[in-house]
Every structure is written in structure tokens, then in C-alpha cells.
Amino acid sequence: MKGLGLPTEGAAISTKAKNDKYHRILEAAVTVFAQSGFHESTISQIARAAGVADGTIYLYFKNKDDILVHFFNYKTRQVFACFREEVDQAQTAVDKLRNLIRRHLDEFQKDRFMAVLYQAETHRINRLAEDQIHEMHKMYLDLIAEIVEQGQVEGAIRRDLYVGLVKRYIIGGVDEVINTWLHSDGKYDLTSMADPLVDLFIRGIGTQQELNR
Amino acid sequence: MKGLGLPTEGAAISTKAKNDKYHRILEAAVTVFAQSGFHESTISQIARAAGVADGTIYLYFKNKDDILVHFFNYKTRQVFACFREEVDQAQTAVDKLRNLIRRHLDEFQKDRFMAVLYQAETHRINRLAEDQIHEMHKMYLDLIAEIVEQGQVEGAIRRDLYVGLVKRYIIGGVDEVINTWLHSDGKYDLTSMADPLVDLFIRGIGTQQELNR
Amino acid sequence: MKGLGLPTEGAAISTKAKNDKYHRILEAAVTVFAQSGFHESTISQIARAAGVADGTIYLYFKNKDDILVHFFNYKTRQVFACFREEVDQAQTAVDKLRNLIRRHLDEFQKDRFMAVLYQAETHRINRLAEDQIHEMHKMYLDLIAEIVEQGQVEGAIRRDLYVGLVKRYIIGGVDEVINTWLHSDGKYDLTSMADPLVDLFIRGIGTQQELNR
Amino acid sequence: MKGLGLPTEGAAISTKAKNDKYHRILEAAVTVFAQSGFHESTISQIARAAGVADGTIYLYFKNKDDILVHFFNYKTRQVFACFREEVDQAQTAVDKLRNLIRRHLDEFQKDRFMAVLYQAETHRINRLAEDQIHEMHKMYLDLIAEIVEQGQVEGAIRRDLYVGLVKRYIIGGVDEVINTWLHSDGKYDLTSMADPLVDLFIRGIGTQQELNR
DNA sequence: AATGAATGAGCGTTCATTCAT
DNA sequence: GATGAATGAACGCTCATTCAT
Numbered sequence: 001m002k003g004l005g006l007p008t009e010g011a012a013i014s015t016k017a018k019n020d021k022y023h024r025i026l027e028a029a030v031t032v033f034a035q036s037g038f039h040e041s042t043i044s045q046i047a048r049a050a051g052v053a054d055g056t057i058y059l060y061f062k063n064k065d066d067i068l069v070h071f072f073n074y075k076t077r078q079v080f081a082c083f084r085e086e087v088d089q090a091q092t093a094v095d096k097l098r099n100l101i102r103r104h105l106d107e108f109q110k111d112r113f114m115a116v117l118y119q120a121e122t123h124r125i126n127r128l129a130e131d132q133i134h135e136m137h138k139m140y141l142d143l144i145a146e147i148v149e150q151g152q153v154e155g156a157i158r159r160d161l162y163v164g165l166v167k168r169y170i171i172g173g174v175d176e177v178i179n180t181w182l183h184s185d186g187k188y189d190l191t192s193m194a195d196p197l198v199d200l201f202i203r204g205i206g207t208q209q210e211l212n213r
Numbered sequence: 214m215k216g217l218g219l220p221t222e223g224a225a226i227s228t229k230a231k232n233d234k235y236h237r238i239l240e241a242a243v244t245v246f247a248q249s250g251f252h253e254s255t256i257s258q259i260a261r262a263a264g265v266a267d268g269t270i271y272l273y274f275k276n277k278d279d280i281l282v283h284f285f286n287y288k289t290r291q292v293f294a295c296f297r298e299e300v301d302q303a304q305t306a307v308d309k310l311r312n313l314i315r316r317h318l319d320e321f322q323k324d325r326f327m328a329v330l331y332q333a334e335t336h337r338i339n340r341l342a343e344d345q346i347h348e349m350h351k352m353y354l355d356l357i358a359e360i361v362e363q364g365q366v367e368g369a370i371r372r373d374l375y376v377g378l379v380k381r382y383i384i385g386g387v388d389e390v391i392n393t394w395l396h397s398d399g400k401y402d403l404t405s406m407a408d409p410l411v412d413l414f415i416r417g418i419g420t421q422q423e424l425n426r
Numbered sequence: 427m428k429g430l431g432l433p434t435e436g437a438a439i440s441t442k443a444k445n446d447k448y449h450r451i452l453e454a455a456v457t458v459f460a461q462s463g464f465h466e467s468t469i470s471q472i473a474r475a476a477g478v479a480d481g482t483i484y485l486y487f488k489n490k491d492d493i494l495v496h497f498f499n500y501k502t503r504q505v506f507a508c509f510r511e512e513v514d515q516a517q518t519a520v521d522k523l524r525n526l527i528r529r530h531l532d533e534f535q536k537d538r539f540m541a542v543l544y545q546a547e548t549h550r551i552n553r554l555a556e557d558q559i560h561e562m563h564k565m566y567l568d569l570i571a572e573i574v575e576q577g578q579v580e581g582a583i584r585r586d587l588y589v590g591l592v593k594r595y596i597i598g599g600v601d602e603v604i605n606t607w608l609h610s611d612g613k614y615d616l617t618s619m620a621d622p623l624v625d626l627f628i629r630g631i632g633t634q635q636e637l638n639r
Numbered sequence: 640m641k642g643l644g645l646p647t648e649g650a651a652i653s654t655k656a657k658n659d660k661y662h663r664i665l666e667a668a669v670t671v672f673a674q675s676g677f678h679e680s681t682i683s684q685i686a687r688a689a690g691v692a693d694g695t696i697y698l699y700f701k702n703k704d705d706i707l708v709h710f711f712n713y714k715t716r717q718v719f720a721c722f723r724e725e726v727d728q729a730q731t732a733v734d735k736l737r738n739l740i741r742r743h744l745d746e747f748q749k750d751r752f753m754a755v756l757y758q759a760e761t762h763r764i765n766r767l768a769e770d771q772i773h774e775m776h777k778m779y780l781d782l783i784a785e786i787v788e789q790g791q792v793e794g795a796i797r798r799d800l801y802v803g804l805v806k807r808y809i810i811g812g813v814d815e816v817i818n819t820w821l822h823s824d825g826k827y828d829l830t831s832m833a834d835p836l837v838d839l840f841i842r843g844i845g846t847q848q849e850l851n852r
Numbered sequence: 853a854a855t856g857a858a859t860g861a862g863c864g865t866t867c868a869t870t871c872a873t
Numbered sequence: 874g875a876t877g878a879a880t881g882a883a884c885g886c887t888c889a890t891t892c893a894t
Binding site for chain 1: 853
């Protein structure tokens with residue numbers, strides 16, 4: 001974790017009740033950040049949303065920035081962790097990819113606040129949560145790499161691929177589908193985009209004719 | 214243009230020298246915004262970077278937000294405009310797509326500040342430049358739609374595609390490639406990613422075998 | 427009270443200590459406003475005079491304007507309230523008028539800052555404290571009207587008077603006496619002006635001869 | 640003139656055309672000041688209203704404050720000067736007083752902007768135009784003193800009056816009548832208030848009975 | 853531990869004034 | 874003389890952070 005760690009959580013919190021407050025603040029913060037953006041949100045808003053006093057927040061977080069760091073450390077990490085499960089449950093590489101993407105869209109659709117915050121913050125640079133974001137991308141990369149390798153063994157996936165690019169190819173398409181959904185006020189079903197999207201990933205937009213040219 | 218227009222530029226400024234100052238501030242602002250983010254940037258920083266007094270900025274822009282709006286209205290519009298040229302210069306759909314993406318990566322590589330700002334702001338919601346961003350996406354969509362349709366006529370592109378999804382599939386992959394490049398401090402050549410990426414778009418990651426299953 | 431009320435005081439402050447700070451700021455503001463005028467006064471000056479930080483003022487008042495509104499809502503209202511007492515304590519209309527004016531001059535002499543602020547703000551139009559000023563004038567009018575009517579019943583006051591004009595006639599004379607005193611640095615005793623002034627109000631400047639002409 | 644003088648006018652302006660601009664600015668300033676108050680008015684507003692450039696104002700006035708000083712030095716002085724004429728045209732003291740007040744109300748009704756500005760500024764202390772205001776009051780006092788003395792000789796006015804108080808008694812009533820008219824949006828005729836008001840000044844509000852008690 | 857009143861640095865913005873043209 | 878673009882000091886106000894209770 002590149003030296004960031006969880007200073008507050010490990011040291012100061014021990015009982016269940018306290019830990020509860022830590023999470024209450026975190027969830028409240030995500031909600032508030034998602035609604036107004038990080039800078040437009042105030043500590044008071046978060047405190048009110050969490051049902052605690054302003055000062056209490058500083059018992060659990062070093063400062064306002066720290067809340068964002070913890071968010072990426074906890075909330076999205078947890079979501080990304082479940083992607084692994086999903087991948088493990090399928091047999092073939094293509095099924096794994098389909099499961100991964102379906103679950104990805106599903107989770108982001110279920111927690112819109114997280115989705116907004118994730119989309120906004122992963123596209124900023126010189127950011128507070130830089131380290132976390134790097135790590136999360138790495139997790140995604142690892143999943144994709146694994147799937148691609150297996151698919152290559154199975155003969156379902158091309159062997160001439162630069163895996164670093166494949167990751168961006170896939171994560172980019174998924175992110176953009178989520179992003180468009182968010183900007184459209186999330187009125188349609190996001191998860192149903194999974195299958196057509198996976199189809200594009202696998203087959204591309206070209207015809208056989210073009211491929212055999 | 215949904216009534217936004219260029220109120221300041223058109224009305225108040227006429228001579229070349231003045232217009233110069235307008236652009237100097239705009240360029241300075243983009244640089245500063247890209248380095249620190251919009252909210253972390255101050256008017257003083259921008260003024261210093263542009264070599265003018267703080268107050269001078271308000272002769273050319275209504276307020277801080279207005280600078281961002283003008284940026285999207287002028288700078289990125291100009292870049293996106295050149296995409297059209299690039300598309301028009303190629304004959305086949307596949308060549309058009311390749312040209313588009315190569316130029317896209319090239320322009321963003323040449324103006325890193327714009328790239329940063331564009332990536333950051335297009336992924337926020339409830340944004341100031343909402344209208345401009347929507348329009349720009351629409352421009353991109355139109356280009357892709359055109360290419361896809363032509364490709365379908367030519368027989369090079371599949372006929373069973375939902376074009377709305379194809380747009381996100383392509384723009385997402387391109388954006389993510391740019392985004393990764395930005396986060397990696399732009400040390401490698403971005404444009405060289407164009408051909409492998411287009412190959413993925415066209416052929417997907419699947420093998421013939423998989424496709425013919 | 428036309429819906430203005432005392433939003434800050436009533437809701438947010440309850441203990442004696444806090445309320446103390448509210449009043450300290452209010453008194454400090456009146457002093458500063460009286461010395462330099464409302465617009466020439468700065469929040470920093472008021473804060474320094476009240477012995478609090480700039481930001482603290484905004485815990486008790488919505489903004490700078492709000493301080494002025496609260497001043498008229500609280501301080502002068504309180505002064506005007508005591509006029510009623512004074513009137514009630516006398517029997518005849520003439521004695522009531524004399525008591526009223528004596529007390530008026532007395533209170534304004536005792537609180538010079540309030541006097542300055544009152545004189546300055548009641549003579550500006552389109553003002554922030556417009557509502558309060560209207561109401562205060564109305565209170566004065568009611569008192570005068572009451573006195574005049576009683577005097578007419580008693581036979582001590584002429585029956586051919588337009589009461590609206592009588593109010594201005596009296597309030598104008600009193601105000602001008604105060605105003606002159608304020609501009610003369612308040613070196614002489616203001617209250618001693620009450621009796622000669624009342625005499626003028628009652629008898630006018632004309633002689634019997636003139637009256638009987 | 641206590642050392643203030645007319646520095647700009649005397650020295651820099653000579654031709655008729657220039658002097659024209661001086662007056663145009665002054666009239667424009669009065670209009671703007673009356674509408675928004677002195678501090679809320681900007682040099683740009685005044686310049687626009689006068690049809691000149693911002694910088695031009697500084698050729699005729701030392702600074703913003705200087706405009707206010709010149710206003711009292713020129714505009715109201717001129718109005719007060721005509722009061723003398725009015726007084727000279729009547730024979731008896733009472734007629735003189737009636738003429739004075741009628742003209743006073745008439746002039747202020749005719750130039751509402753001046754009235755507003757005059758009312759606002761004469762009731763502020765530590766003011767820029769302090770000297771001018773003192774002098775104007777002195778002019779009024781002299782007029783009243785003259786009238787009262789003549790009236791005393793004629794036997795129409797009481798001999799037991801403190802003239803300093805009589806001035807405030809009269810000027811106060813007149814001012815308040817004007818002030819009320821201004822606050823009521825000037826919808827009724829102000830001049831018609833002159834006769835009833837003079838009647839009050841001469842006879843007071845008391846009855847004979849009271850006077851003879 | 854929990855509070856929330858108090859703080860004050862720092863921001864965006866305004867506008868009187870200047871001065872090169 | 875006349876201009877108006879440029880200036881930058883100064884303001885009102887916000888809000889992350891502290892600390893006495």
C-alpha cells in the first residue's frame with residue numbers, strides 16, 4: 001500500500017460501535033461527494049449526513065482528503081474484490097469475461113454514488129487517491145491478464161495481443177458505458193449492456209470478410 | 214450552440230492586441246487548471262501565468278467558471294473540428310477510423326494540458342461545461358456513426374451493431390489509452406497505440422475459432 | 427413583524443454566554459457603523475471591536491446587511507418601546523407629549539451611537555432596514571395620534587388638524603434638534619431642549635395678536 | 640469656504656464646451672447617487688450616464704468624493720439661493736415664511752434626485768460634504784432669523800424665542816414632510832403641504848384655551 | 853470519545869484610479 | 874483634452890481545522 005495504510009482505523013478504533021461510526025461517516029461522505037463533487041462538499045454536510053458532529057470526523061480521518069483516500073481504500077476495493085469471485089465461478093475465458101463485465105456494470109448500477117465518485121476521481125491526475133487508483137487498475141489488469149492467458153490456452157483468444165492494451169481496451173469500453181449511463185441520469189438498465197459489449201470485445205466491429213482480407 | 218456563444222470575445226474585444234490577451238489568459242488558465250485542477254487553481258495563479266493583473270481577467274471573462282466554459286467552447290472544439298478533416302481524407306471506413314483515432318491520440322499528445330483538462334472534466338457530472346461536453350460527444354458520435362454506416366455499406370463492418378454502443382466502445386477505448394498515458398507521465402509515444410487499438414476495435418480479441426463456434 | 431423575526435438568535439443560540447457574543451457583536455457594529463457609516467465599515471473592524479474573529483460574526487448574522495437589520499429590530503425597537511411607558515405615565519395630552527419628547531431626547535443622548543445610526547439610516551431610501559423603519563415611524567405615529575386625540579377631547583388641542591401632518595411636524599422638529607446636536611459633537615445638553623420645543627409645538631411661533639387677526 | 644474651494648473648476652476649465660461637460664457629469668452623478676446611494680454607485684455608471692469615458696471624470700473632479708462635494712457646492716447652493724428671492728418678494732414676516740416653505744417644497748418636488756441626495760447626506764456625520772452642509776444650514780438659519788426678527792418687530796411673532804431652536808423647529812418639520820413624501824414614492828403633491836405646515840408653525844397645535852391657561 | 857463554537861487564512865470579485873495612446 | 878484597458882488593494886464571505894468543555 002505504498003506507505004499510506006490505515007492509520008486511524010488500525011490505531012484508534014476497536015469496538016464495534018466505533019467502527020460503525022467510521023463507516024457511517026465514510027458512506028455519508030460518498031453520498032455527499034457524489035452529489036456535489038469533492039470540493040463543493042463541506043465537512044459540515046458530511047457530518048450532518050452521518051449524524052455526527054463536525055469535530056468527530058477528525059477522530060476517524062486525518063483531514064478531508066483522507067476521507068477520499070479511505071473511500072478508495074475500502075469501498076471500491078470491496079467492490080473490485082467481488083469481481084474475483086465472479087471470475088472464479090466461470091469456466092471458460094469468455095464466460096469469465098462476460099461474468100466480470102456483467103458484475104461490474106451491476107455493482108456500479110447498484111451504488112450510483114460510488115460510480116459517480118469513481119468515474120470523477122479516476123480521471124483526475126495529481127490526485128490524492130492516486131495510489132489507490134493505480135492499485136485498482138492493477139487488480140483489473142491482473143484479472144484481464146489471467147482471463148486472456150487462459151483464453152489463449154483454450155484457443156478462444158488471439159495470441160498476438162499486447163495485454164496492457166487489452167486492459168485499456170476493455171476497461172475503457174466498460175467505463176464509457178457507465179459514464180454515459182451516469183450522464184443520462186441512469187434511466188435505462190445498465191447491466192443489459194454487458195452482453196452486447198462483451199460481444200464487441202470478442203468479435204470487434206469488423207466482418208469475417210474484412211478479417212479474412 | 215444552445216445560446217452560449219462567445220459573449221465577451223465578440224462584443225468587447227476587437228483589436229488584435231486585446232484578443233491576444235484573451236487568448237493568453239485562456240492558455241494560461243488551461244495550463245494552471247491542468248496542473249492543479251479547476252478548484253485548486255486560483256485567479257491569482259492564472260493571472261500570474263498570463264502576465265496580467267487579477268482584475269484584468271474579469272475584463273475578458275465573467276468569472277472563474279466562465280474561463281472553463283470558454284475553454285471547452287474554443288480549444289477543444291477546434292481540436293475536434295480537425296477530426297472531421299482527417300476522416301474526410303480517407304476512403305474506406307476502416308481507414309477513416311484509423312485516421313480519426315491516430316489524429317485523436319496525436320492531438321492529445323501534442324497538447325497535454327488540454328488532454329488532462331478534457332479527461333478530468335468530461336468525467337464529472339453536473340458540470341459547468343455540461344453543454345459543451347454533450348455537444349462534443351455528439352460530434353464524435355456523428356463521426357463514428359458515419360464511419361460505421363459507410364463500413365456497413367462497404368461490407369467491412371457488421372450490420373448487427375447498436376451504434377450507440379459502438380460509440381462508447383470506441384471512445385471508451387481511446388479515452389482510456391489517453392488516460393493511462395497521462396497517468397504514466399506521458400513517457401511513451403501515445404500515437405503508436407493507434408494501429409493496435411484500431412485492430413482490436415475491428416477484430417476484437419477473439420479468434421476465428423471462437424467466432425465460428 | 428412582517429416575517430422578519432430574529433432567525434439567528436432564536437434558533438441557534440440558547441445559553442447566556444453565546445447570547446452574550448451576539449449582543450457584543452451587535453453593540454460593536456453599532457459603534458463602528460456610527461463612526462464610519464455602514465458602507466465604510468468593514469467586517470474586520472466590527473470583529474476587532476467585538477473581540478471576536480471575522481468568521482465568528484457569520485455564526486450570528488447572515489451577512490453584513492443582516493447586522494443592520496438586527497440593530498433596528500432589537501435596539502431601537504427597545505428604545506421606542508419605552509416611549510409608550512413614558513406616555514402612559516402622564517395624565518393630560520400635553521404632559522404626555524412633553525414626557526415623550528423629553529424621553530426621546532434623553533435616550534438618544536444616552537446612546538449617541540444609536541442616535542447617529544438611526545438618523546443616518548432613516549433618511550436613506552431603498553434601504554435594507556426599510557421595513558423596520560416604516561414600523562418604527564408607525565409606532566411614533568400611533569403615539570402622537572393617541573395624544574392628539576386625547577388632547578382634542580380635553581380641549582387642549584385644536585380639532586382642525588390633519589394628524590398625518592402633525593406627526594411629521596413633531597417628529598421632524600425632534601429629529602432636527604437631535605441631528606443638530608449630533609453635528610455639534612454633542613457638547614450641550616440635549617434633554618434641556620425638550621421643554622422649549624414642546625412649547626413651540628403647542629403654541630407655535632405666532633403671537634395672540636397674529637392668531638386673533 | 641473653509642479651504643475647500645473649487646480646485647478643478649477654476650484652474651482647468653475655461654471654454655464653454657468644457658464647462659458643459661463638468662455640469663453634465665455633475666447632473667449625471669446626482670441622478671445615479673440618488674438612485675443607488677453614493678457607495679453603491681460606480682464611476683462607470685456616472686460616466687455612462689454622462690456620456691463620457693471613466694477617465695474623463697478625473698479631469699473635472701479630484702475623485703469620487705469630490706463629486707459629492709461639488710454637488711453641495713453647486714446644485715443645492717443654487718436652490719437655496721432662490722429661497723432668498725422668494726423671501727424678498729413678500730412683505731410681512733408670515734408671508735415671507737410661507738413663501739420660503741412653499742418654494743422649498745416646490746423645488747425639492749421638482750428635483751427629486753437632489754431631494755433624495757440632500758436628505759441622505761445631511762443626516763450623515765463625519766461626512767465629506769460637512770462644510771457645505773454647515774454652510775447651507777447657516778443660510779437657512781439666516782433666512783429664518785431675519786424673518787423672525789422682522790416678525791417680532793411687526794408684533795406677529797413671539798419675542799421670547801430662542802432663534803437657534805426655531806430654526807430646527809422649522810427646518811425639521813419641512814425636512815420630515817419632504818422625507819415622508821420621498822419614502823411614499825412621491826405620489827401626492829408636496830407643495831400643497833406648505834400652507835397647513837406654516838399654519839402649524841405659527842399657531843402650534845394648542846388651542847387658545849390652553850394658551851390662556 | 854464527542855461536541856460544535858470559534859478561528860483566520862485564503863478565496864473570488866469589485867471598482868476607484870492611472871496612464872499610454 | 875479624451876479615452877478605456879489595465880491595475881491591484883481591499884472587501885465580504887467560506888470552511889477546514891482546532892480545542893475547551
